[in-house]
Amino acid sequence: MGAVVPNKQVLFKDYVVGFPKESDMVVTAGEITLRLPEDAGNSVLVKSLYLSCDPYLRSFMSKLVGSNAQSFVPGKPIFGFGVAKVLESKYPDHKEGDLVWGTIGWEEYSIIKEPQNLFKMKYTDLPLSYYTGILGMPGLTAYAGFFEICAPKSGESVYVSAASGAVGQLVGQFAKLHGCFVVGSAGSKEKVDLLKNKFGFDDAFNYKEESDLNAALKRYFPEGIDIYFENVGGAMLDAVLLNMKKNGRIAVCGMISQYNLEKAEGVFNLIHVLLKSIRMVGFQAFDHYHIYPKFVEETHRLIKEGKIIYVEDIVEGIENAPAALIGLFKGRNxxxxxxxxAPE
Amino acid sequence: MGAVVPNKQVLFKDYVVGFPKESDMVVTAGEITLRLPEDAGNSVLVKSLYLSCDPYLRSFMSKLVGSNAQSFVPGKPIFGFGVAKVLESKYPDHKEGDLVWGTIGWEEYSIIKEPQNLFKMKYTDLPLSYYTGILGMPGLTAYAGFFEICAPKSGESVYVSAASGAVGQLVGQFAKLHGCFVVGSAGSKEKVDLLKNKFGFDDAFNYKEESDLNAALKRYFPEGIDIYFENVGGAMLDAVLLNMKKNGRIAVCGMISQYNLEKAEGVFNLIHVLLKSIRMVGFQAFDHYHIYPKFVEETHRLIKEGKIIYVEDIVEGIENAPAALIGLFKGRNxxxxxxxxAPE
Known part of the structure; x- marks a missing residue:
């Protein structure tokens, strides 16, 4: 018999249409017995350390999305990427005391029934929270999206939207290290300053201050854009299409401007995909999981050498998780x- | 001194907005001296045999399109792909009597100032008009678009819009020869019959009879579409996006539904590019000119072996060229x- 301890959880209330609210989630004070049941199969019991707030979680709040649809279950905890410590394991790859990252519940303690979705950490000499970002899924997204999808050449012009976010800040820095000219956009002066002064983008602008996105892009890219790292969609994509160069590449990583709309915005300039022989590729990090070892080794080295800067917006306490998630869609982070x- | 002979020309009247009309072109009865002037540089004088009517010519009627914009010049002859016979040449690669295909004027005799845009014919044991289609630019478009862009696998599901056109009919047949399941759409019963009974598509439908394109595609592709060969754009693309499979590929070859609109239709379902990791690639045949020799050898063999059928809609006389071109946009061909x- 294990000890019975409090276990706060963030439960999903019901499917969301339109903009999600904090009240679409409920934080409850439950309990858990810190022992896997006899019939637990190959489950793993973990203690949650960090939860990751990512824009793609919005799609799990809708009842149906595309063919590979996955949704949260009303009344059950939200799930997503996180960092955790193994308390007990019936799965041979993980043992008590292991630090892991992967898909966990939004709760203080979580029984993971699909432990193949938990990964070992190769390095523990950096903040463990980095495995929710630069060393985890968003990092792999930036790396695979930029190097595999965009096939960048030194000297090319790169535009990154939502550029101060988990993925955007890394894409910009990978692009600079690769010898590209990089401009990013974000939604506040603070973020724009971060892009220019901390992440080393060549330039950056606040898209909320631009009444004409096409004109803004022409200002920053008078010769056009070779590579667009798409995190936004809608009107931004439309403006970018007008400014792409021949043989341009668009890595479609996210479309955060569209997730909360009941009806998506139209995109009107797709004829430029044809006129300019553009390659536009949607992708997900785990399509490229085979390069994770190479990615994590290289990125770890770049961090240690001070060649990559990484900025986190850290909120304390599971009670504040719903607000942090909603904040993503308001650009608060x-x-x-x-x-x-929990502390490590 | 060369002989002075009549030279009918199709002149471009002025830039077009919206749907083009026959009266946007004028057929004039001019004259030409059948001798290159002394200062003709490396020009080539040709006698036109066949002119090719292709949807992309619409873009040359607009004042400005994209970064690689090229337009017809008001008051000058229309130009496009054609088949011709060399009468005189100051360009070392071509000599009197050569049969060539490439960019020529819409006129009975044409002085070609960029003779590098004229190509020799490798085979002359098929109708020479084939070099405006199956052995020329549309053929290379179908071949490169399908094999290079779509990277098809045997057994995959392929959808082709505007499927009875110069490119579509070949894509469908290449896909069948490659072991794919192929469905095409077109705009009349006659064309649908052609697809099913002559070109060997697995199935075909008349898009004009479908009030719900999404439902139509679900009927023909209950498991979804792996490869979409895009000739149409707009609402068709929107419906296709809903029906693409994970890791689907879209070769953007044309968007004929959009060429004559003053404002393009919006496309609302691009989120599926992300959700399904779709690769959407705009291309032009000449991006892939390096594979022309392989393409023409293989396609010539397939025609000779009776494994590919090719259907032309042939109009006689330069006077009828404007109507033939406009007819493309009305689906008349x-x-x-x-x-x-001229006869060969």
């Missing part, structure tokens, strides 16, 4: 949004 | 639209 559940 | 200028 500055850098990667993380929630600390 | 059945098969590749060609205009005969």
């Amino acid at each position: 500055v850098g990667k949004q993380v929630v600390v559940i | 059945v098969g590749k639209q060609v205009v005969v200028i």
Whole structure:
């Protein structure tokens, strides 16, 4: 018999249409027995350390999205990427005391029934929260999206939207290290300053201050854009299409401007995909999981050498997780949004 | 001194907004001296045999399109792909009597100032008009678009819009020869019959009879579409996006539904590019000119072996060229639209 301890959880209330609210989630004070049941199969019991707030979680709040649809279950905890410590394991790859990252519940303690979705950490000499970001899924997204999808050449012009977010800040820095000219956009002066002064983008602008996105892009890219790292969609994509160069590449990583709309915005300039022989590729980090070892080794080295800067926006306490998640869609976070559940 | 002979020309009247009309072109009865002037540089004088009517010519009627914009010049002859016979040449690669294909003027005799845009014919044991289609630019478009852009696998599901046109009919047949399941759409019963009974598509439908394109595609592709060969754009693309499978590929070859609109239709379902990791690639045949020799050898063999059928819609006389071109946008042609200028 294990000890019975409090276990706060963030439960999903019901499917969301339109803009999600904090009240679409409920934080409850439950309990858990810190022992896997006899019939637990190959489950793993973990203690949650960090939760990751990522824009793609919005799609799990809708009842149906595309063919590979996955949704949260009303009345059950939200789930997503996180960092955790193994308390007990019936799965041979993980043992008590292991630090892992992967899909966990939004709760203080979580029984993971699909432990193949938990990954070992290769390095523990950096903040463990980095595995929700630069060393985890968003990092792999930036790396695979930029290097595999965009096939960048030194000297090319790169535009990144939502550029101060978990993925955008890394894409910009990978692009600079690769010898590209990089401009980013974000939604506040603070974020724009971060892009220019901390992440080393060549330039950056606040898209909320631009009444004409096409004109803004022409100002920053008078010769046009070779590579667009798409995190936004809608009107931004439309303006970018007008400014792409021949043989341009668009890595479609996210479309955060569209997630909360009941009806998506139209995109009107797709003829430019044809006129300019543009390659536009949607992707997900785990399509490229085979390059994770190479990615994590290289990125760890770049961090240690001070060649990559990483900014997190850290919120304390599971009670604040719903607000942190909603904040993403309002652009409240500055850098990667993380929630600390327990000290390491 | 060369002989002075009549030279009918199709002149471009002025830039077009919206749907083009026959009266946007004028057929004039001019004259030409059948001798290159002394200062003709490396020009080539040709006699036109066949003119090719292709949807992309619409873009040359607008004042400005994209970064690689090229337009017809008001008061000058229309130009486009054609088949011709060399009468005189100051360009070392071509000599009197050569049969060539490439960019020529819409006129009975044409002085070609960029003779590098004229290509030799590798085979002359098929109708020469084939070099405006199956052995020329549309053929290379179908071949490169399908094999290079779509990277098809045997057993995959392929959807082709505008499927009875010069490119579509070939894509469908290449896909069948490759072991794919192929469905095409077109705009009349006659064309649908052609797809099913002559070109060997697995199935075909008349898009004009479908009030709900999404439902139509679900009927023909209950498991979804792996490869979409896009000739249409707009609402068709929107419906296709809903029906693409994970890791689907879209070769953007044309968007004929959009060329004559003053404002393009919006496309609302691009989020599926992300959700399904779709690769959407705009291309032009000449991006892939390096594979022309392989393409023409293989396609010539397939025609000779009776494994590929090719249907042309042939109109006689340069006077009828404007109507033939406009007819493309009304879907009047059945098969590749060609205009005969002179017998071989």
